[in-house]
Amino acid sequence: MKIRVMVVDDEPLSRAELIHLLQTHQHIEVIAEADCGETALEKLFQLQPDVVFLDIEMAEMSGLDLAKILQQMKQPPFVVFATAYPNYAVEAFRYEAIDYLLKPFAEEQVHETVMRLTRKLAEKRESFSEISPRKLAIEEEDGIVYVSPSEILFCCREERDTVIVTTQNTYHSKITLKDLEQKLKGSPFFRTHKSYLVNVEKIEQLIPWFNGAYQLTLTGCNEKIPVSRNYVKALRKFLEL
Structure with a gap:
């Protein structure tokens, strides 16, 4: 089953680099991208991706602000922070982030993140199928x-x-x-x-x-x-x- 992904980053080159690395994995489908938190929110509620890759330092709404909003959703997507700043790591994991990628992105690091997401989503879907109402x-x-x-x-x-x-x-x-x-x-x-x-x-x-x-x-x-x-x-x- 495909993993539906959104990438949010206000730097076009970083966004393109991460999308390229993600698309080398056949079971990853990048369904949307956004250059700011406000645009991301619109697409999130419409498309409901499985995973959101979030930059942290963005104008107006930071990645941490957006992650806080996502936590209020009934079925929030998994979050992976993708940033150039290592000093946000402790705070990021308070938002139940699956991983914390540092720029410039390394192919091996992205691969490990994808494998971790694959396991987490398999567990989530199995759990959901067991508790979801049949009728x-x-x-x-x-x-x-x-x-x-x-x-x-x-x-x-x-x-x-x-x-x-x-x-x-x-x-x-x-x-x-x-x-x-x-x-x-x-x-x-x-x-x-x-x-x-x-x-x-x-x-x-x-x-x-x-x-x-x-x-x-x-x-x-x-x-x-x-x-x-x-x-x-x-x-x-x-x-x-």
């Missing part, structure tokens, strides 16, 4: 319905309700789409639009629409699902080999 509980007036995530085609927001469309039925819930996305984390769901969450295993076709936006068709569903132009590139990376 989604949907409260209705006459009781609670339990639905397997694999049966869900898509979920969308309609006025005050979240509509959950499955292969057999349609349910209405008061849960927010954001909370539902968190519950389904670990299952193959992707936010294609601010109001839509889609089971990517049900996607059949991506169709150009207008102004850079697209629509999706799903197996067993006649409705066309909108894909905001802000999500198209990330969705294609998520879907394609």
Whole structure:
């Protein structure tokens, strides 16, 4: 399984060097890069990488500041600090950093970090699969319905309700789409639009629409699902080999 990585560094050459070294490992996929903490945060919540490689000395928001924010996420990515300054190491590990890389990056050092990440992620995924709920509980007036995530085609927001469309039925819930996305984390769901969450295993076709936006068709569903132009590139990376 691929390890999805984001690299955050305000120095373009350092960022390019680290990305090059990471891409020599076949199971590493660099899905995004950012030159500041603010841009990184936007991409983090959208793409949800497994690992973030963070520079420390950056303008406005430091790597340590960003790491502190990441710790508040329900499923935070692993963090590896990549910096020219050795004096931050003690503080960095307070943020549960997996490793601390020093510039200029050595190929052997990056390799050891990747191996450590591979082991940590395998442990995390095994643990998550053991504790994650097998079915989604949907409260209705006459009781609670339990639905397997694999049966869900898509979920969308309609006025005050979240509509959950499955292969057999349609349910209405008061849960927010954001909370539902968190519950389904670990299952193959992707936010294609601010109001839509889609089971990517049900996607059949991506169709150009207008102004850079697209629509999706799903197996067993006649409705066309909108894909905001802000999500198209990330969705294609998520879907394609």
